[in-house]
Amino acid sequence: MLVVWYILAISGYVNGFALPFEGLYKLDIIHYNDFHARFEETSVDTPSCRYNNNSCIGGFPRLYKEIHTLLEEKPNSIVLNAGDSFQGTYWYTLLKWNVTQEFMNLIPHDAHALGNHEFDDGPEGLAPYLKALKAPVLAANMDVSEEPILEGLFIPHIILKRKGRKIGIIGLITPDTAKLSSPGKVKFTDPKEATRREAEALYRKGVDIIVLLSHCGFESDKEIARDAGEHIDIIVGGHSHSLLWNGKAPSGEVVEGPYPVFIEPTVDKDHEVLIVQASAFTKYMGNLSVYFDFRGDYVKWEGNPLYLDRSILEDQVIKEKLAPYAKRVHEAENVPVGSTLNTMRFNDCVFGECTIGNLLADAMVENANNATSKDIHYMSFIQRGNIKASIMEGVVTAGSIFELLPFNDRVEIFDIEGKYIRQALERSVIDAWAYDPFKGPWLLQISGLRVTYNVSLPENHRITSLEIGDSKEPLDDSKIYHVTAPLYLANGGDGFTMFKEGKHNERDIGRDQKIVEEYIRSHSPLNIQLDGRVIINS
Known part of the structure; x- marks a missing residue:
């Protein structure tokens, strides 16, 4: 037995494990x-x-x-x-x-x-x-x-x-x-x-x-x-x-x-x-x-x-x-899907309401209504970090939509109490890089509601007005609202954990690229403008 052990030792192994004198591996x-x-x-x-x-x-x-x-x-x-x-x-x-x-x-x-x-x-x-x-x-x-x-x-x-x-x-x-x-x-x-x-x-x-x-x-x-x-x-x-x-x-x-x-x-x-x-x-x-x-x-x-x-x-x-x-790939990317009369820059979305954010949020609301009932009032939210590229004036191609939304995220509808919507919008204006004028990493782009902030107020108390659509009706913290959002955001991404915590009755209604492509096809030529849905006061 000692002879067998010695032979194994010479090779550097006993029972599959290296021996001490082998040195570092x-x-x-x-x-x-x-x-x-x-x-x-x-x-x-x-x-x-x-x-x-x-x-x-x-x-x-x-x-x-x-x-x-x-x-x-x-x-x-x-x-x-x-x-x-x-x-x-x-x-x-x-x-x-x-x-x-x-x-x-x-x-x-x-x-x-x-x-x-x-x-x-x-x-x-x-x-x-x-x-x-x-x-x-x-x-x-x-x-x-x-x-x-x-x-x-x-x-x-x-x-x-x-x-x-x-x-x-x-x-x-x-x-x-x-x-x-x-x-x-x-x-x-x-x-x-x-x-x-x-x-x-x-x-x-x-x-x-x-x-x-x-x-x-x-x-x-x-x-x-x-x-x-x-x-x-x-x-x-x-x-x-x-x-x-x-x-x-x-x-x-x-x-x-x-x-x-x-x-x-x-x-x-x-x-x-x-x-x-x-x-x-x-x-x-x-x-x-x-x-x-x-x-x-x-x-x-x-x-x-x-x-x-x-x-x-x-x-x-x-x-x-x-x-x-x-x-x-390049030939397919250059296939036109529509056109726009103005340039929509994604970099604008750190400062407040942005035209490209309005495009995406409005497209999600329209898709949610088409997938369910046009009698339901939907709100939509999309995080700034999900908007990856600008759309330039002129022809909009399949490739430009892909650059805008490269991860082709799923979009879902869900029900949620108003208090969680308020919490999400408050989070939207914290941790800013600058406050006068505002420039922040988490700003949500929205559709189906209007919000006014005063970012000189303490965090989590910056909303001064929050209304449902154009109705002038204030958001009720205890009421259930219908929401559509990218799945990443709905599942709490970028720190918006209140969506994950509060949502229920979730349903998948498609992917963001297809939703936006269909919206552009049906609404071209686009002429997306700012309409005051997000106002930030310093």
Whole structure:
């Protein structure tokens, strides 16, 4: 027996675990998340690059090039995609899963997570993509027993081997997918329970380094690490588009935390879970090296996301492969859907009522009436952050609508008490960048009501007048009103938690791009004007 143990010791292993004299083990991880169909260059603020200058960053050819450059430097790296490869540019609208799998398969992924947007065309739109992918797709908290088209197309975890060590990778998808997308009868279970179950199974198999590939969002990842992370070493995240970075971000974006963030699990204060995420849209790519001891315990780390600006070259072969598809996409983007007599600028929406906000809010009200009854008075709300581009005077194209609303969010109707509407509008004018004149990040654009603010008053007491439509009837805090809004906002996004708290009788009535396109077609030429529905006094 001693002879056998000695032979194992020479090889550096006993019972699948590394021995003390082996030295530190280095695990290299290349990761990205929330690709969102960025096959061409993007910019910090818009889905496509409008000008051929240094504002153009990212894109698949640059991502591909940098991944392969890092693999040449660190050939044992693990390459991970944390989900949401679908949706976000006209490429996906036109070409769907097929072009996505073609180019994703050119990157030597070790694993993909599933994002909520992967279900935007239902299980039937996802199944052929999963069948075509070469790398395994991981989802430990997803039950497809009632959607057999997806059975056998994903697994909860994999075990990789790098330099003789076993590396476990567990996949998670946000349980909010049921509300955010179109998963049919797919059920999404508690990510914490799934993490514990799969991590314990891997640990029993002698896997002492475990990575969680999560499309649950940064805040959820921290909770998972805290409550279920005793066997988890690293969480590679996505979904929340969080930039974790050390120092000031070169893109000028808000940094949500250092790279990596460290979380201590509640049940094991001697253990630390490292959390990383790399923004979104191929603007950044994660580059992490973690050193472990013989027990699989973290010792030290190196790395930071890489900013994929024009200092990083694009792969020209990949650009040539993309060119025929790009031609089709650009032709489709330029199809006219209507016209406008005036320019509607999205930047105006930080100051108060804006014409493009009126367009979007009015379109949602009209759609809600068409979907239900024209006798119902609807109010609509859309958050400033959901309005991503201007519409210029002249022809309005399919592509310009997509630029305006790139995420093609669902829109729902619901009932809600007036007090929650008042709370939402009060939140609309807090945390301003400036108050005289007003300039703020959360300002809601509205239809079906009129509001006047005095922003010199204390927060949550700034509404001086709030009336229903043109009736002069004041909003009643205890009365039930009918509302339509993008699902992201209705579910409490951007801090508007009062909508999520108060809404009931919810119903999905379509997607924002289609709603706005139909409104523009039926009302062209547009001549949207300001009408005093939002007044801000300083």
